[in-house]
Each structure stands twice: as C-alpha cells, then as structure tokens.
Amino acid sequence: MIEVKNLTKSFEDKTVLNDISATFEQGKTNLIIGASGSGKSVMLKNIVGLFKPDSGEILYNGRDFINANRDLKTEIRREIGMLFQGGALFDSMNVEQNVKFPLDVLTTMPEDEKLDRVNTVLKRVKLENTNKRMPSEISGGMQKRVGIARAIVNSSKYLFCDEPNSGLDPQTSIKIDQLLAEITDEYQITTVVVTHDMNSVMEIGEYIVFIGNTKKLWEGNSDDIMHSGVQELDDFVFANKMMRKFRSLS
Numbered sequence: 001m002i003e004v005k006n007l008t009k010s011f012e013d014k015t016v017l018n019d020i021s022a023t024f025e026q027g028k029t030n031l032i033i034g035a036s037g038s039g040k041s042v043m044l045k046n047i048v049g050l051f052k053p054d055s056g057e058i059l060y061n062g063r064d065f066i067n068a069n070r071d072l073k074t075e076i077r078r079e080i081g082m083l084f085q086g087g088a089l090f091d092s093m094n095v096e097q098n099v100k101f102p103l104d105v106l107t108t109m110p111e112d113e114k115l116d117r118v119n120t121v122l123k124r125v126k127l128e129n130t131n132k133r134m135p136s137e138i139s140g141g142m143q144k145r146v147g148i149a150r151a152i153v154n155s156s157k158y159l160f161c162d163e164p165n166s167g168l169d170p171q172t173s174i175k176i177d178q179l180l181a182e183i184t185d186e187y188q189i190t191t192v193v194v195t196h197d198m199n200s201v202m203e204i205g206e207y208i209v210f211i212g213n214t215k216k217l218w219e220g221n222s223d224d225i226m227h228s229g230v231q232e233l234d235d236f237v238f239a240n241k242m243m244r245k246f247r248s249l250s
C-alpha cells in the first residue's frame with residue numbers, strides 16, 4: 001500500500017498540487033487521471049522521489065519515504081518498478097539485456113539466476129524466445145511488454161506506469177491494460193498508472209484519483225465515475241462522442 005498524505009508541490013510561485021491525499025492499495029490497479037497539464041506526472045514524480053514535495057508524506061507500507069535515511073530509501077527504491085512513457089527501452093541493447101538491466105544494477109545475483117528470472121518474466125508477458133531481438137525489430141506493443149517485464153523483473157512490490165498506452169492502437173492498448181491488471185493481481189503489486197485514456201479508466205480503474213485545478217476533485221472506481229456529479233470530471237469523461245452517446249443511452 002502507498003499512502004499519499006497532504007501532498008503539495010509548487011514550482012517557483014506556481015502551485016501544481018495542493019494538499020492531495022490518496023491511498024493506493026496492494027493488488028489493485030490504481031489510476032491517476034486528469035486533463036493535460038493537471039499535474040499527473042508531477043504527482044507520480046513526487047511519489048517515486050524524482051521531485052521533493054513542499055509538504056506532505058509518502059508512505060510505502062507505512063515507511064516514510066521522504067524522510068527516510070539513505071539505506072531505507074535504497075531499500076524502497078529496489079522495490080519499485082517503472083514503466084516509462086514511450087517504453088523507453090535502451091535501443092542498443094537486445095530484449096534480454098534490457099530486461100536484465102535492473103538485476104545488473106540493483107542485485108548481486110549470479111548470471112544464471114538472472115537469466116532464469118529474465119526468462120520467467122518474458123514468458124509471463126508472452127515474449128519467450130525474443131531474447132536476442134533488438135527493440136527496433138519488434139512492434140510497439142511488444143516493446144511495451146518488454147518494458148513491463150523489465151519493470152517487474154526484480155520482483156517489484158510497487159509498479160508505476162506513465163501513460164502506458166501512448167502510441168498504441170486501441171486493441172493493443174486494451175491488451176497492455178489487461179496485462180498490467182493481471183500482473184498486479186497475480187503478484188499482488190501496488191500499481192499506479194497515470195493516464196488520460198478513458199478506455200483504460202473503464203477497463204482497469206479499480207481506484208481512481210481525478211486531479212484538476214491543483215486539487216483532488218474526485219476519487220472512486222470505474223463503476224461510479226459516470227455519476228460523480230463533478231463538472232470537471234464529467235467534462236473529462238464525456239469528452240468523446242462515444243462516451244456521450246453511452247450516457248444518453250444509460
């Protein structure tokens with residue numbers, strides 16, 4: 001579980017996040033949603049320690065991440081897997097080297113054990129026998145799956161994904177969403193996904209935080225999101241024609 005308590009972050013005189021609290025539970029796919037520029041990525045970066053909040057607390061299973069000493073910070077960082085926007089694989093490394101990378105830098109595991117682990121996660125994302133292929137030789141969806149394999153290879157307890165579907169067609173996007181949700185449940189990971197993709201929201205939104213105007217404007221799940229009564233959220237949810245049509249029928 002990750003608890004975000006009263007998180008506030010400004011850049012110079014511009015407040016981006018103001019007193020935001022949220023609880024992301026283990027084994028759930030948690031989403032941070034909001035319009036472009038609302039501060040989703042800034043929130044994620046505060047949670048993983050890439051930005052330092054002006055005030056507030058971030059607790060990883062009760063452990064205070066912001067005020068942690070170096071050893072505890074390292075311990076928590078080792079438990080975090082990240083799927084960056086655009087996949088962000090190393091172009092000069094093959095699939096196996098990309099997936100093995102966190103084990104190379106974070107562990108002292110023997111090489112054969114690392115390879116076993118790499119093959120296990122590649123199998124889980126249905127990419128067995130692609131070890132020697134280069135990122136440029138595989139499709140965008142496959143690249144994302146390599147990214148997911150890399151994010152969980154070190155048995156991550158926490159998984160962060162920034163716009164995991166960017167650049168993918170709708171069908172591939174749904175497959176990636178489903179894979180993230182399955183892995184989250186199977187390995188009981190606390191997963192946090194930043195997205196503005198309504199398909200993802202409806203498909204995997206077990207807990208959703210909606211941010212806008214620097215505040216948390218709503219929290220809930222995909223069953224409740226269409227009836228939030230929050231104007232800004234309605235504008236976000238019903239931005240596309242299909243969702244408006246769906247509302248008029250329901």
Ligand SMILES: Nc1ncnc2c1ncn2[C@@H]1O[C@H](COP(=O)(O)OP(=O)(O)OP(=O)(O)O)[C@@H](O)[C@H]1O
Binds near residue numbers: 011016037038039043
């Ligand atoms: N390092 C920074 N320095 C100053 N301002 C920043 C910095 N990073 C982000 N911001 C500002 O914070 C605000 C929120 O940005 P953020 O990238 O979190 O939005 P977002 O909701 O993730 O948007 P998108 O969906 O378009 O990616 C923006 O106004 C942005 O300019």
